[in-house]
Amino acid sequence: SQTxxxxxxxxxQPVGSPLSLECTVEGTSNPNLYWYRQAAGxxxxxxxxxxxxxxxxxxxxxxxSASRPQDRQFILSSKKLLLSDSGFYLCxxxxxxxxxxxxxxxxxxx
Amino acid sequence: xxxVEQHPSTLSVQEGDSAVIKCTYSDSASNYFPWYKQELxxxxxxxxxxxxxVGEKKDQRIAVTLNKTAKHFSxxxxxxxxxxxxxxxxxxxxxGSNYKLTFGxxxxxxxxx
Numbered sequence: 001s002q003t004x005x006x007x008x009x010x011x012x013q014p015v016g017s018p019l020s021l022e023c024t025v026e027g028t029s030n031p032n033l034y035w036y037r038q039a040a041g042x043x044x045x046x047x048x049x050x051x052x053x054x055x056x057x058x059x060x061x062x063x064x065s066a067s068r069p070q071d072r073q074f075i076l077s078s079k080k081l082l083l084s085d086s087g088f089y090l091c092x093x094x095x096x097x098x099x100x101x102x103x104x105x106x107x108x109x110x
Numbered sequence: 111x112x113x114v115e116q117h118p119s120t121l122s123v124q125e126g127d128s129a130v131i132k133c134t135y136s137d138s139a140s141n142y143f144p145w146y147k148q149e150l151x152x153x154x155x156x157x158x159x160x161x162x163x164v165g166e167k168k169d170q171r172i173a174v175t176l177n178k179t180a181k182h183f184s185x186x187x188x189x190x191x192x193x194x195x196x197x198x199x200x201x202x203x204x205x206g207s208n209y210k211l212t213f214g215x216x217x218x219x220x221x222x223x
Contacts, residue, residue: 032208042215042216043215043216044199046210046212049208051207051208057208090154094209097159097161097209099156099209100156101153101154103152104153
């Protein structure tokens with residue numbers, strides 16, 4: 001069966017510091033991968049999605065970037081965090097229409 | 111692009127009552143409509159989904175209905191229990207191989223014992 005991992009689970013970072021969040025999927029090949037952000041008490045905002053290695057589509061222009069260096073690895077990065085980057089970051093995968101979410105990373109920017 | 115509206119934003123019911131959450135979508139090309147349940151601090155969990163070639167789908171106490179003509183779909187929970195308390199999100203997929211989903215803003219359901 002498929003499993004999706006995210007780390008770290010929680011992160012507290014100062015404004016202006018860099019960010020790297022990692023997501024990996026097991027038990028499937030060439031999945032579609034997605035990064036979402038959920039602000040406190042809010043909905044799910046799609047940030048990036050990828051249909052294959054090296055293929056990244058951005059949904060919202062901002063100071064974040066994504067990369068997919070391996071088939072089942074998806075990384076979310078920032079060179080300089082802003083206060084507004086705080087939130088719950090969720091990775092998801094799909095083979096067909098159904099998307100399944102990882103456990104998430106709770107990021108607090110101070 | 112696709113736009114999904116979800117109502118109500120909050121819903122409070124007594125244990126044993128039914129709960130209904132409604133969503134509308136804008137893109138007539140949308141062909142897949144999932145519902146997710148998110149408990150506090152947890153990841154969203156897929157609870158039921160429906161495709162555009164089906165009008166209704168049921169799984170125990172939960173059911174989803176789809177009206178393609180009106181472009182709206184609904185989640186029905188019967189015999190609600192306190193553990194049904196959570197935020198529920200609807201979503202729509204506009205098709206294509208990227209399977210992108212556009213989510214509604216969520217409904218906070220509280221089931222009072």
